[in-house]
């Protein structure tokens with residue numbers, strides 16, 4: 679496993695639409711392991727493949743530090759409610775912004791065995807799912823932020 683370089687806002691790779699994963703290969707497995715390691719090392723709660731420069735529809739999310747979710751070709755099939763709160767991103771270091779998201783989402787994705795599963799989340803997990811899936815279509819939270827971004831101290835950053 680290896681820590682990968684996290685791409686930052688301004689990098690074109692973060693604006694591209696990612697491609698579906700069609701088969702699990704050793705290379706894709708290694709990418710997923712590296713994404714998890716990179717996310718944990720950066721104290722993030724989520725990371726999408728384009729953030730490490732790979733245009734594949736893969737995200738990893740762990741909002742508690744002990745519950746990793748790997749989502750391949752994910753899509754949101756249900757959402758409800760609303761939450762407004764501060765959001766950060768490992769690709770936008772030192773900043774946060776207020777973003778309104780659904781308070782509940784249900785996603786359908788493939789796991790590392792390319793088997794379909796559902797992931798339901800509320801509050802932070804729902805926010806993380808929405809945030810990471812946006813990355814796969816080339817969108818950053820800053821496009822949705824209400825008002826100006828705020829400076830946050832790096833060690834307090836709840837980045838995704």
Ligand code: ZN
Pocket residue numbers: 766767768769809810813838
């Ligand atoms: Zn992000």
